[in-house]
Structures are given as C-alpha cells and as structure tokens.
Amino acid sequence: MGILSYTLLVPLVGAAIVGALDSEDTDRIRWAGLATSIVAFVVSIVMLLQFDIGDGGFQLQENLRWIPTLGATYHLGVDGISLVLVLLTTFLTPLVLIASWDDVKERLKGYIVSFLVLEAAVIGVFLSLDLLLFYIWWEVMLVPMYLIIGIWGGKNRRYAATKFFLYTLLGGLLMLVGVLWIYGQTGTFSYLDAVNLDIAVEAQRWLFWAFLVAFAVKVPVFPVHTWLPDAHTEAPTGGSVILAGVLLKMGGYGMLRYSLPLFPEATQEAVPVVFTLSVIGILYGAIVAMMQKDIKKLVAYSSVSHMGFVVLGIFALNTVGVSAGVVQMINHGLSTGALFLLVGFLYERRHTRMINAFGGLAKQTPVYAGLFLVVALSSIALPGLNGFVGEFPILLGTFAVNRWAGVLAAFGAVLAALYLLWAYQRMFHGPVEGADNENTSDLKPREIAVMVPLIVLIVGIGIYPKPLYDAVEPSVDRLLGPVGLVEAAETGTVAPVGQE
Amino acid sequence: MPIGYYFIVAAIMFSIGLAGVLIRRNAIVLFMCVELMLNSVNLTLAGAARMWGNADGQVFVFFVIVVAAAEVVVGLALIVNVFFRRGTLDIDAPNLLRG
Amino acid sequence: MSNLLLAQEGLVDPVRSIAYSSFAPELLLVGVALFLMLLTVAEENRSAVAIPAGVLAGAVGVWLITSGLLLPGAVVVAVAAAVVALPFAFEDEPALISAWLAALSALGALVLTGWQWAEHFSVDGGLGVARLDLGGSLAFDGIALFTRITVYATVVLAIPVGYGYLKDRGIHRPEFEQLMLLSAVGMTILGAAADLITAFIAVETLSLALYVMAGLARRDRRSQEAAIKYFVMGAVASALLLYGMALLYIATGSVEIAAIAEGLGLVTAPGRVAYFGLALVTVGLGFKVALVPFHLWTPDVYQGAPTNVTAFMAAATKAAGFAFILRMYLLGFGRLVDAWVPVLAVLAAITMILGAVVALVQSDVKRILAYSSLAHAGYAAIGVAAGGLDGLSSTLWYLLTYAVTVVGAFACVIAIERRRKGEVALVDLRGLGKRSPALAGLFTLALLSLAGIPPTAGFQGKLAVFQAGVSAGLEWLVVVGVLSSVIAAFFYLRIMAMMFLEEPEPDAPEPNVSTGLSLGLAASAAAVVVLGVLPATLLTLADNAATLAR
Amino acid sequence: MDNVLLLAAESKGLVTETYSATGAVEFAWLILALPLVGFLVTILYGKRLGEPTAAYLPTAMSTGAFVVSLAIWFQLLGEEASHRRFLVPLFDWIKVGGFEARWELLIDPLTAVMLLVVTGVGSLIHLYSIGYMHGDERFSHFFAYLNLFMLSMLMLVMGSSLLTLFVGWEGVGLSSYLLIGFWFEKREYATAAKKAFITNRVGDVSFMIAMFLAVGTFGTLDFFRADGTGIAQVAPEVLAIGGGTALALGLLLLGGAAAKSAQIPLYVWLPDAMAGPTPVSALIHAATMVTAGVYLVARTSPIFVQNIDAMAVVAWIGVATALLAALIAIKQDDIKKILAYSTVSQLGYMFVGVGAGGYTEGIFHLVTHAFFKGLLFLAAGSVMHALANEANVWKMGGLRKVMPITFWTSAVAWLAISGVPPFAGFWSKDQVLVIAYEHGFRAIWAIGVLVAVLTAFYMSRWFFLIFLGESRVESHQHPHESPLTMTLPLMLLAVASAFGGMLINLNHFEGPLARWLGGYVAPVQEEMIVHGPLGEGALIAISIVAAVVGITLAYLVYLRGPARERITGPVAEVMANKFYVDELYEAIFVKLGGRMADFMTWFDANVVDGLVNGSATVTSAVAGRVRRTQTGLVRSYVAGIAMGAVALVVVFLAQVR
C-alpha cells in the first residue's frame, strides 16, 4: 500500500465514516465530508511531492494480486497526465463541498457519501493500470452520479439521470467488449501488457471505435452529447461542477491512455473522422449554447464546445496538441467548474436560471459580476488566463496536421466570446429591472472563499503554465511513441519518427 | 418389421398428443394428451432398445412410467385444487397473470 | 471411467462399490427431509421421533469420525445435535424447527460439498479428477460440485428469507421445507446426471416439487394459476425433452452422455435422428431455463408463485438446468457444435433482448424481475454458446453470482410485499429510500448487481460470460448482450428511481423485515459485494470446476 | 523633443542584432508592473479609498511608467544606432513540444516611440479623467480599468513575440470592452461593448491563424531572438519575395489589424464604442489602442515587404476606409461620432502609410494623430461636460466665449487634423500621401487627397458648429469652462499638436523620426520606388490646397447665414445612415446567423436528441407489442413452445449434411 492507494482509499474510508454517522447530525456530516476531501487533497499533494516530474513513465506503482484466474491485478500507477487530473479532482472536491454547504438540506448524508465515492471512483479511473480495474472504477462512478443528479437535482432530474446513466453505460459496456478482446490476446488485464501488444490493424479498427464510443460519450463528442445538457441542467451545483470539472475528463483521459497507445494505426486512420466530429462539436456546441435560455444549459453546451478542443488536441497526435489537450482538460475543469459554481450561487438566491430573469446584476452584485467575468473570459480563452494557454497550443498542434480543422476550430473562439458575452450582457448589464434583481445579494464570504482558489489558479496557470506542461509533456512524449508520430512544431511538418 | 415403422407410429401418436394439447382446453384432457405423448415416447424407447439390442431403453421406459405416475398424482391433485378454486376445468379461464 | 467400463462388462457389482461420499450432501438433505416428514406426522410427540433419530444420526456421525472422515462426521453430529435440540428449543413454534433444520442441513450440505471438493480437487489450481460413480449415473466433477454450491447456497439464503414471509401470508406448511430440500436434491442430481435417465428423473423431481411450491398459496388465485400453468407447460416440455432423449438413444444406442458423445461422432450415426433429438432436447431444456421462445411460462409463474419460491426457482432451477445444458451440449453434443452453437447463440440473443425489452413496460416488480431473469438466462447462454473451458466456468460462475443476487432482490420484494400479498407494484416502492434507507440500499445493491454494475457479483458474472463470448469469437452476441444490459439498466433504474427519487406516500405500510429475512438479505448482500470485489477464491473454484466427467 | 538629440545616422537595411538589457532597459518590466499594481490595488480597494483618492495611485503609476519610458528612451538615444534593440526576458510561459513562448520584452526604437505615446497620452488622460469622472459611482473602477488598459497596451507594444503582443492585443480588447460598457446600465452601451469585443475577436482569429502559420513557417513567434532566428530576422531568407506564404501571413495579420484598427470590413465597432466615457474614447479609441494595428503592421514589416500584393491590400483597405469614414463623418451629428469616423478615416491614412511601405510615415501619423485626436476627444469631452453630456452638435454653437481654453485648444487640433501647416497633422498626413505617391500607389494618393479635402470639410463643420456662430444651446444649459485637471491635458496636447509634427519629422527622409526608426522597420524593396511626375514640393502644395478647399467649403456651407444642414438629398441620406453597413451586417450575421443558430438548436433538441429518445420510444412500443403475446393463456404458451420446437426441428434438420 503506497501513496496511491491512500489517495484512493481516503475518500472511501471517509465515505464509510460519514455513512456511519447519524443522519440527523448534519453539522458533523458536513465537517466529516469536508475533512475527508481535504485530507485526500493533502494526500494527493504528498503524491505530487513524491512524483518525479521529469520522468514520463508510471511512477509510484503498486501491483497486488487481485483475481489471479483472470490475470487481473490491483495495479496503480501515476504519470504526468494522471497526476494533474488526480490533483484536479482532489482540488475540486473540497471546493464543491464547501460551495454546497447549505444548499443541500435533504438527505445530506447520502449526498456527501455519494460525492466521496464519486471522488474515489474518479481517482481510481485515473490511477488504474489494469484494464479491469479501470473499467470497474469507470462504472462505479455511474451510481453516485446517478443519485446526485436524481435525488438532489432539478425538476426533470429523473430523465436526466437516467439518460446520463444509460448513455455512459452503453459506452462503457462496448468498451468492456473491447477490453475483453484484448484480454483474449494477452491473457491478462494488465495495461502495460496491452500497450505492448501488437494488435492487427483490422482488429484495431473495431477496438478503437468500441473504446472511442465510451470515451466520446463521456467527453462528450458530437453527436453523443445530448445527455450532457440535461445532466448538467438538472444536477445540483456540486454535481454539475464535478461532472464538468472531472467526469468529462475521464473521456479525454481514456482516449489518451487507451485509444492512442493501444490502437496507434486505427487512431491515425480515424483522425479525419474525429477531427470532423470535434470541429462540429466546437462550432455546433457554441452555436447551440448561444441560443439557450437557461444559463446552466448554456454553460453545459459550452462544455461540449470546449471539450471539442480537447479532443482535437489529443487527436492532433503531436506533443504540442496532446499536452495542450491535457492542460486544457485542467483548464476546463477549473473554469467551467467555476462557472457552474457561480451559476449555482445565483440559483440559490433566485431559484431560477433563466437568463432573461436577470438584468443589471453588475450593479447589484459587483463582486459576483466581476468573478463571473473573469471566469467567462477564461472560458473565452483570453490570453493571460488559463483557457488560452491550453487552447492556443491545441490549435497550433491541430493546424500543424490539418489546417482546415485548425482554422475552423479557431472560429470557436469567436463564438465562445459571442455566447458568453451575450449572456453576460443580458444578465449583468442593462438597467436593473424588477424587485428580484434589486434584491439579489452579492456573494457571501464563504462563496468568495470558494472562488478565490479557482481564480488564483485561473490566472496563475494563464501566466505561468510551465509546471503543468513540464509535468505532462514527458508522459505525452512517451505515450506518443507507439502512435509513431512525434511532430516537430517548429517546421509544421509531420514526420513519422521512431518507427520500428 | 423394420424398426423404423415403430418409430414413425410412435411419432404420429406423439404428434396427436401434441396437437391435443394445443386444441383442448379441458385440463384433464390436456393432461391425458400429455400421457399419450409420454406413451409414444415409451414405444420409441422400447423400439430403440430392440434395435440396439440393449435393455437401457426398456429401463428408461420403466422409469418413465414411474415418472408418469408421480406426475399424475401431483397433476391431478393440482387440477382438483384449481377446479375448486376457479370452478372450471377450462385451462384458459380468465386469468390474472399475463402481459 | 474404468468403473463404468467394468460395470458394463458386468465384472464389478456397482452396488457394492457405492461411493457414498460422492453424494454425501444429498444423503444428508434427504435424511433431514425424511426426518421432517416424520416430525410432521408425529405432531405433538416430536421428541419421540427426534431423540431416536438424533441418536441414530449421532451414532452415524461418530462412526464416520472414527473411521477417519472427520469433517463429514462433524457435520452429521452437528445436524444430529440440532435434530435433538431444535424440537425442544421451539416447542411452541414447531414450524421453526423445520425451517431451522432445513437451513442448517443446507449449510451442512454446503460444508460437505466443500469437503468433497477438498478431498477430490485441489482448491487452488489444477483441474481436479473427474469421475463417474454409481455405474456411470452420477458424475463427480466440477460442474456437479459447483452446482451444489450454487443450489445449496440458494437454499441457505432462501429458507430464512421465506419463512417469515410464508408465516405472514399464512401459507407456511411443514412440508414446504421438505419440498424445498428434496427439490434442491433433485437439482444437484440434475447437475451431476451423467445419463439421460437420471437427468430425466431429476428434472421431474425438482419440477414436481416446484409445481407444488408454486401453488402453495392455496387461497391465492394467482398462485394456483401459476402452479397449473407451470405444471401443464412443464409436462408438455418434459414430454418433448423425453422424446428428444429417446431420439438420441435411437441415434446412439446409449443413454449415457459420454457414450452419446462418442456415438454421435461415428460416421454411422444417423444424423437426422440425432439432429431431431438435438432440437427437441433444446426445446425441453430451453423451457427449464426459460430461453425464448420457451419462456412464456416464466413471467406468469414467477409473478404468481410465492415470492420466496420465485427466488428459489430463479436462482437454483437455472443453475441446475444450465449445469445439465453444459454437460449435455459441451459433452454430449460436443461433435455437433457447428449445428447448435449458432442456434443457441441466436436463442441467447433473442432471450436477452426480449427479456430486457418487455421488462420495460411492466409495472409489477416481481414481473420485472421475472423478465430480467429471462435476460439473465440469455447471458448465461452466452457462456454455453462460447463453449470450451472458459464458457463452462464462466457459465457456472455466472449462475452463482446471479443466484446470490436474485435471492437478495426477491428478499427485498418480500419485505415490501408484506401487506399486498403476492403483488408489488412499482409504485409501492415509492419513497422507500426515505422510509427505509437500509432496505432500499440493499435492494439497490441487488439491482446494480443484476444490471452488472461493478463492483458487484453481477458484474463479475457478466464479465466472465462476456469474456468467454469474446474469446470464442462471438463478439456479436456479446454486443447484443451489451445492448440488452443497457436496456435492462433502464428498468433497474426505474426501480431505483422509484425508491430514491420519489416521495413516499403518507400511508404506505412499513416494510416488514423479519429476522430471517434480514439474515438472508445481509448474507446475500455480503455475498454480492464479496464476489464483486474479491472474487478470486470462488472464481478459482469455478475455473477448476471446468471439468466434465466422461 | 530636441532635434539635436535624434542624431544617430540612419542605416539602410534592417538591424537584426539584439542585446541583453542594461541600464534603464533592465527596468522595462516596471512599465508593466506599475500599472499592474495600480490595477490590482484599485480594483480591490478602490471602493474603500473613495474619490478622488482612488485615482491618485493609477495616475501616479501611469506617470511612473511614462518616466521609465523616458529613461529608456534616453538610454536608447545614448546607444549606437545599430545597438538599440534589447531583449528583456522575464520568465517562461508556454513551453511544449518544439513550441516555446516566453514572457519577454522587446525594447527598440519603434517600441520606445509607442511607449512614449501610450504612457504620455495615457498619463494626461488619467489626469483629465479625475475631473471628468467626478461623481461617478464607479469612479475607482474606471481608473482600475484605465490602468488595466495601460498594462495591456504596454504589453502589446513591448511584447517580444507575436504571442506576447497578442496578450496585450486581447488585453486592450478586454479593457476596451470594460470601458465602453462602463455605463452598462444603458443597454446600447453594453451592446456596443460586446460588439467591439466580438468584432475584435473575429480579427483575433485571423491573427491566431497567422500565428499558427508563422509557427509552421518560422518555428517561432519571436520577432527577434538572440540567436538570430526570430521572425523578423529570418523572414528575408525564409519567405520568397512575392511568395504565397508572405501573402497569406500578411493578409491574416491584416485581418487582425483591421479589426483592432477599425478598417474595412471590421470598422463598425468603433463608432459605437464612443458609448464609453470620453477619456476612454480619447485614449483607447483614438490615440492608442486603435493604432495597434498600425503598430502590428510596422512590427511585422519584414513579412509585408516580402510581398507587394500584401502591402497593396493594406494600402487599399486603408484608403477605402479613409474615404468611407470621411463620407460618413460628413453627415454625423453626434460630437463624438464625427470624431469616431474621423478616427477611422485617419487610421485609414496610417494604413495607407504602412501599406505603401512608409512605416516611418505611418508611425509618424500615428503619433501626431494621438496628439490631435486625443485633444479633439478631450475637448469634446470638455464640451459635453459643460453641456451636461449633450452630444448633438446642432445643439451647440458659440461656445467660443464661454469655453476659451477648450476653444483655442480645439482650434489647434482642428487645424492639425485638417492638414494646415505647420500643425502636426499636416506633416504626417502629407508624408503618408507622398510616400504612397512615390511608391507607385498613385490612385491611392489621389483618393487620399480627396479624403484630405473631406477631412478638412467635416472637421471644420464640427468646429464651426460647436464653437462658432450663434449659440443653439438649450436654454436650461449653463455652459462653463472645465476644471484645471481637464484643461491642463488639453493645453499640453495642444502644444504637441501644434509643434509635434515639426519637431518629430519635419524633413521627410531625414527627420529625427525617420532616422530614429531607420533600421528598425523593414526597408521596402528598391524596385517599389517609382518616382512620379510630381515632385515632393508639388505634392505638398496639393495637400495644402486640399486643406484650404475643405475649410473654405465648410465655411461656405455652415458659417454663412444661420446654421442649418445644407447637405441633403438621397446621397446624403445614405451617408447619414453610414451606407447601411450596420444594417447589412445585422441582416447577415445577426438575423441569418440567428436563424441558423435557431435551426441548430432545434436540430439538437429534435434530431440528435430525438434519435435517442426515439429509440427509447420505439423500444417501448415494441415492448408493448411483444408484451401482448404474453396472453396468459396456457394454450397460446404451449403453442409458443410448439412453434419454437417446430422451428428448431426445421433449423436443425436443415443442417443435416
């Protein structure tokens, strides 16, 4: 049992402890939940300290026997990519718990337990080096998320929760078929064995799509994105934050960890298709976002658009694009997470999310408006904020391999500005009309306290993303080895390097 | 007599039994049709025993008779029970379980 | 094998070389069942029966111990002690005697199965020695032993779960436990049947007991309807199965499965007869395990029968039926794989889809679970169609995971059914998560396991059969299974949604959780989690169980 | 600004060497740090400091930046002419794969000029705003935003690479957004702010694509690198003369520049941007930010000079914009709108300059324009301040007497922009036209002269209607002169507008600015230089005549007799309606785009999601149908079994070989 296991187990143990508490004792439940998530964060920081940044391989590995007959092991390991994603998870969870301190009143215990289990599952996904273990965490995540949406969600929550569950389950099970096929080849579920497996191109094609469906649903990629707006809209604030901040990243992570290294040839063949879908997702998500009347739905569709960039970067298959894709996942987690938090704060005050119910709020709630603007700008990818340092290299990497994809995707930047600023204008600008708007109060200290770390990171990463890239890049380079494409961004040429 | 003829006759009887199950609604007659089917199988088994020159088929027939007897005991008890409950022997009487 | 040959040669009298150890658990159960019969007959003079019986059994146990069979002896002694003690312990509650004794003896049978395993197989690795006993009728191999585990585990879970329920409905009878034990014995014998005659008698034994158990609620028209439907259709299916068996005998001249396998491999085998027989056997066995289109009885019977009987049927009958299917198809029809694999695969596919789809529009929880059991039969059939050692062990494993799960699920239904007497509409579950979070949580666990969501037993089971399917090249079938799982997840979610996402009705009756029920439920839930998270030990057993005595 | 100080000999050819920072240049980061501190402190604590204390720190910071800029300028002066380019590395930014971007400042004469303009004008406008923004409820925010703007603009001009330049580029866009929408309570102001940002975003995409292409072409985005691999350093080798890459890069960069500098077709935001407070209009939308496009073209001149077509496009866009905006300006009535279109028009001149290869001339006009247009806006602000934000020039007139300082300073600016010698505008505009003529763009020159006439005309109209003639001020208004914090900047800028031109570059090719920038903007290809029949003297004369004609016409139309609009008719109507460009854009982008977006939303809800929900519906329907086979009738069940049996028998027997 090493540090990785502790990272994984802390939330689970915490969930058990919370579960054992008296459900009437809400204060203790809240504090226990928060304490657990903070401990998890601290543990993950310890993990970061033990991590050797320069090394792209899997570190701090733990490998225990689990199901010997199946060749399945309890195998954990962390590389740069999973490191940053785990940190994102452990970072966001306490914030979410603080943010929803008061707004969950019913069945609080279940809520906290669900969150902690969810956290563990997500961390499990990021840390597993065993296909079966990975799959299990992948699916385990479903249930708490289903409950979070379904119990503490909005009016149409059953529909949304069910849709989320079924979509993800379908994708996941198809992936399972793929996993089993690989298992048939290697006789183990070991990821490292699978990476070394030389799969015939014919088979790769099928497997690639079987895996990709799972990941694409999660990301989500057009046209399997429609669960997302519903889920986001109906989920409680905390659920939306985690969904956008962390859960969507599982899809991108899956593509990186599985699609690329396991099926290099199929990946390369699929690039045009994936590019097309991503570009459609970017533009289409943005355009549909523009027309939304519900601010949360708008943010949800903006996620579709933004995650399109991530997929684009990943399938650029060059160091720049893929690294930036990872970084952009972090960025999206922070900024969209922050946006959902802000929307949640407003919803708590007003119990509506309809954009046209608001107006002139910048006058009434200047702090809120200011924070919203900063986060929106991060989402718009304003240079100097975190969105840019991910989006720009993504486009750079994409442009190097496919000019049109790069150019079209770049227009997503315009559309992002369009829908966010339009919404911003409608909500915060203009005259203050109606008693509701006049009586809206500005953020409370607790809420500001939640936002401050996020804003600090948004600005901090925007100005100095180097640590992030330093952590990610060696792993990305290693990952791209099998794909056979290590691109030189300087020349804009794509040359196969390191082929056997 | 080529042994196949026995088999065919048995098959015909079996078919009659099956058809009877399909068209009769009276539970008892229906059950009798099942008995007919079992008997035709028995005939088949006995024929096969002769064909192969071993007694296994005959032993099988012996056991089938035992089974049939047991089945009849339970079956008739059930039918009687149901008759007292529903007041009819119609197997397709209005039913509660469907859909 | 040699035993069998010698017996056929008439050189060894098999009666004198009876290997009692190969059916020790069944002996125990039959003994207990007979004792319970006596006890019923004895009415108020229970001690007059119990003491001599206990002494006799104790003597047997001591004799066993002294002759070196420590564990079985201990089991017998323990049961003997129970036989003596229980009638005194529950003097006022005679029904409890039989429930306790039945559960204990099933537990004892489970222990004896373990003993058998330890004696004849190595638990951790290596295939055990498979052999045929009793002149070739009783297979002593992995399938047989594993089926015993599944069936007896089901009984151990089902008896405590059912006792309070039957009492509550006023339909408990002293004969119930006897029937269940004998039915379980029939099932294990079916799982171990090495010739068609044994198989047929075993099928009838378990079926007859089930017919009666299904009709246990004599004043409940649904129960009666279920029983008569089950009986009539079962009789027809038995006839078809029997005809199929007869045809196989015509084709090969033998009723022994191993010999049939060889006979079908000969060029002189009359292929048409063989195929004809194969078709009818498929019909008969398909009926027993409820493969579409031979499934039509399942929803009605599962819904109408007392819920604990439904649980037993769903879990144990399937296990026994599939065990025999495995033996019959993988061994008996081993030469005809080209013919039956596609057919069985198609049947599995239709079954999975139909079960999942039709469950969508049901509103009775028992019926939903019935349709879901159809889908599960389809999944298990994937393992059969996959064939090979993988398919074999995965099917066995799947059936075990399904058994522990489905008993838990029906136990939850029982708890809710309390006042409704035989029906639980979906809306009755409304708000259960609030009224009774523990029960709702356990039900959810069972449902997740049925849906195959990790980390539950159901997931491990599905994983195994899917894996077998994929490695056998039946990817399409697995994909169908995936689709079916997704559709099925929808209605599991509906149940969950009803429990957690809806507000409770104000005057909803409290769920009735008797001691036995909570015991059974807890055991089932524990099994679901343990098999889901740490399946290694039992999965190894299942793997080692992939042996067929020939 | 002493001619003697601008002494270094100009060198032909581009100076490509860079040097490590020494002396004052080492402290170039202060130029950024000071406004940053000002911004942060003011945005966080400004409310608590209150008015006018909150303004002191930002103003001081801006002035401090000016001081540092001056120090740097002096240091550059002291260096040899070929030794005036310094790189000031700060820290790494993005470094991934082969791509590398650093936070790094580039100090060279071009930057120094911009620094002085930005910090100089900027500081004056800070000062001015203290008075102008008096009493605004978000007083402190205004100054915070101004400092944010300074920060971004200085980042823009000091950025050592296209990417760092882009940071400033977007930063000024953001501050512009914040400041245009400063009074966001008014819907149209907020809309104007958004329009400005979005329009600029369109240009930014072009800019970004240019950067992608640049990375692909040069492998870096740095203009200059110590190892000599910067874009500007290698452009002559990497880009073929007249090559497609140069053209593509040029046009893409132009796309970015056109948005920021309000050129056709992306100029529409600038007139609307006048919604912001007047100091903002003066600083951002006249003096500094909008000239960023000109600066960009000058900065990337090594790319442009590789393809004459690219340059021609720049020049033609410039002149077309200049003409269009001038025509529109003639018929505007809003005191600031007229200035706004005038700004667009003048920016067109600058584009003509940089497009024609006259980078010095373009920058020269940029500088003088900053003086006189800043002055004009501040004067307009002063007028509006006096008239309680009345903006219609027809409701003014005769303000000469009540606002003497404003009047006289405005007069200087009017003459400067009209191109009357010896005021600053004359020199720079004339030099732009001369360079266009001499580099073979004679048609452009001709149009430029026409625009000069128009400029003189509409600016005279502006001036006459406000300050001269009868007072049409509404009776309840009591116009008064503005406080010293406002008039002081007016006077300082008036001095600059009067003498700046002569001081900076009286002599076209030998002037101080020409020598100062020589070697730091790319020299054009020799073959471009085609001397026409007209000598420089004749060209100057024509310019003067143009100005005089314009002023005379305006006098005739507006000052003789009672003031009323005499230019009417359908054409005038079209001009007054800005050639319906806004309406056209509205129809294309808002209406059509909106409809498309509506369609897509419908598509998402009904087709994409409809398929998902539809499959569920179909499944349920099938289930309902299949369910009906479960009749509950035993015979039908048996029939099912029998049918199944028959089917299996047939299937199996069919397999008999």
Place this chain on the structure above:
Amino acid sequence: MTFLAQAGADGAATASALPEQILFWVMAVIGIGAGLAMVSMRNIVHSALMLVINFAAIAVLYLALQSSFLGIVQIIVYAGAIMILFLFVIMLLGVDRDDLLVEIRPAHRVGAALVALVIVAASVFSFVGAMTSEESRCGALAPATVSAESIPCVGLDDQLEENDGPVGLLARRLFTRYTWPFEISALLLVVATIGAIVLGRRRDPADEAARRALEPEPEPTGPPDLPPSAEPSPEVS
C-alpha cells in the same frame, strides 16, 4: 397375452416376420385411431376410454418389441392405475364438463395440425430409409457395412437368452447399472407424495390459525399487474 408375448419374443428368433407385421399394423391403426379419437371426442369419459385403448395397443406393441414385461407393466400401471385415477377425478369433478371443444377456433386446429404434421414429417425424414429398410428388420442378417443410411436392428434375442427372459433382462440392468436412478425415483415418489399431501389436505391447522389472525386474502377482480391508470410510460420518450 402370454401367447402374444411368446409370439413376439420368438417371432424374431424364428425369423417369421408375418405375425409381427400383422400385429404391428393392427395395433398401429388401433393406437393411432384411439389417439385421434381421444383428442377429438367431446365426452371426457370417452376420451379417457380411448386413451385406455391406446395404452392397450401400445402394450401389445411392446410385446412385439420383445418387451413383454413392459407390456404388462403398461397394462397394470397405466391402464390399471393411472387411468383409474383419471376417471376417478373426472367423476369427482363431474362428467358433463366437456363442452369446451366446440369453442376452439378452426385456426387453432389448423395450427395444431400443422405442428403435428411437421413433427411427423420430421420423423419420416429421420427414420425412413435409415431404419425402414430390410436391414433394419430385427433378426435380419446384419449388413456387410453399417452406415447412417441403414441401421441394422440387433434385436434382444441374445440379451433375453442371457438374462433368462424379459424380467431378468430388465432387473439386471435396473439393479446394477441403474441403481442410482432407481434410488432417486424413490425420491421422486416421495416428492409426489408430499406434494399430494400438501395439495390434497383440505384444511390444516396452520392455515386456520393464519386465517383467524389475518384478514381474508384479497380477491383481485381484474388483472393486478395492469392497472389502467398506472400504465407506465417510460421516462425517455
């Protein structure tokens, strides 16, 4: 009976096929005819009697198949015990209840006939040729080559001789090789007995106690699982 059994048993041995043929055809016709009559007769008692005739015919065919012991068991158990039980139940429940046949729609008959035809056709397809040739005549000389196209009939003569007649033959097998099925058939009978007890007991103490303790069992009038109002519509729609 004895004669017939003897004739059947010896028929093959003496290779005189004629008696067996006559026996076969007569009994086949009787059996099939009785079967048809049973299925189609309205009166349930008549049906039962027809079944008895059918059983008898089959018993005779057993004799022809050298299985005289089975024939006797058939008569005793089936015709003697089982059919009596049937008739007993019929009498118990009333004999005038078989007016149900008329309600059968013709489609059902046609369908049933088709199913029957397919099964018959399948058996014809399976047996004709392989087992209806002269080589399949029992007692005939074994053909030189055994093939799937013609399966020889070995006959039970050797076995009967070896085991001292049909009873011995059956008993040897039953009590040596088939001990285990024999044992579990006892189990089966126990189950049947218990089942009959459970089902047959009119009224038992536990039942009574329960009835007193609880309200009467609900008697739902309509199908309980299809409440018209609670018809669920799936969420995704």
